Amino acid sequence: MARVLADYERHLSSERDLSSHTVRAYRGDLLSLLEHASRLGMHGVDELDLRTLRSWLAKQQTMGKSRTTLARRATAARVFTAWLARTGRIASDPGAALGSPKRHKSLPPVLRADEAAELIRAATDLADDGSPVGLRDVAMLELLYATGIRVGELVGLDVDDIDGERRVVRVLGKGRKERSAPYGTPASRALDRWLRLGRPALVAEGAGPALFLGARGRRIDPRAVRELVHRRVAQVPGAPDIGPHGLRHTAATHLLEGGADLRSVQELLGHASLATTQLYTHVTTDRLRQAYRQAHPRA
Incomplete structure (x- = not known):
């Protein structure tokens, strides 16, 4: 079993070109x-059957795992057994008949438009002293909110990925899929100031072409970006505690509330499935319903 799992890890990283984070998640599941x-007395993957898969998920449920976690693990099991069958390691695919518990479509926390504006304004005020770190922080916040890109995509950007003339950034997303994300004038101004005044003052040997740099002058770490977003959002009165992914939710929600169509938002965010993007239609519908209950006399 250990050898098969190692082979599968190589398949995920080499053939499917998944990120190390995704591979680790699959491996853990x-x-x-x-x-x-193994605890049930099995010694090889050829002994896996539907009953075993179901009992494993049932065990996870008794341990208090959420529906979202159970659904993710069911998907991991199905993809794994499909690979086992496709590569001849098992005669038939038991995971093909494995169902998934439906995820709760919960409302992800997002900023209101005025809160998002206050977040950027406060960061800009702090950067008025012209410090390289301050200019960088404003540029990162503007770009995260303008494009909805993931934090891993942000830190992976190089200087040449920014097309300032067309106001488009080239993003390498999940599965090494490339897409282009437009950004507006405020983000363009912030990026220009960072590239002209901030980055040259901060860059150190070994930075390479990295767009955003950490305090030591090399490519910034995702943890530093998460800490920055949480810290800045905490300074906005009444705002929910969100990180970079919350800004991604915020960007998608504001686009849909502003009239953008679902397909365009899907392409902007780099979602492989439209079903993922459709979560945000539930977000906007829930907000409409809340506003209706509060405002309509016969709600």
Whole structure:
């Protein structure tokens, strides 16, 4: 089982070109499944059957795992057993008949438009002293909110990925899929100031072409970006505690509320499935329903 799991990890990283974070998540889920099968007395993946898969998910449920986690692990199991069958390691695919619990479509926390504006304004005020770190912070916040890109995509950007004339950034997303994301005039101004005044003052040997740099002058770490967003959002009165992914939710929600169509938002965010983007239609519908209940006399 350990050898098969190692082969599968190589398949995910080399053939499917998934990120190391995604590979680790898959490995953790499947290690749990194979340990469960081993406790049931199984010695090889060819002994996996539908009953084992279901009992593994049931065990996760008794441990208090959320529906979202259970759905993710069911997907991991199905993709794994499909690969086992496709590569001849098992005769038939037991995961094909494995169902998934429906995820709760919860309302992700997002900023209101005025809160998002206050977030950027406060960061801009702090950067008025012209400090390189301050200019960088404004540029990152503007770009995250303008494009809805993931934090991993942000820190992976190089200087040449910015097309200042067309106001478009080239993004390398999940599965190494490339897409273009437009940004507006405020983000363009912030990026221009960072590239002219901030980055040259901060860059150090070993930075390479990295667009955003950490305090030591090299490519910034995702953790530093998360800490920055949480810290800045905490300074906005009444705003929910969100990180970079919350800004991604915010950008998508504001686009849809402003009249953007679902397909355009899907392309902007780099979602492989429209079903993922459709979460935001639930967000906007829930907001409309809340406003209706508060405002209509016969709600």
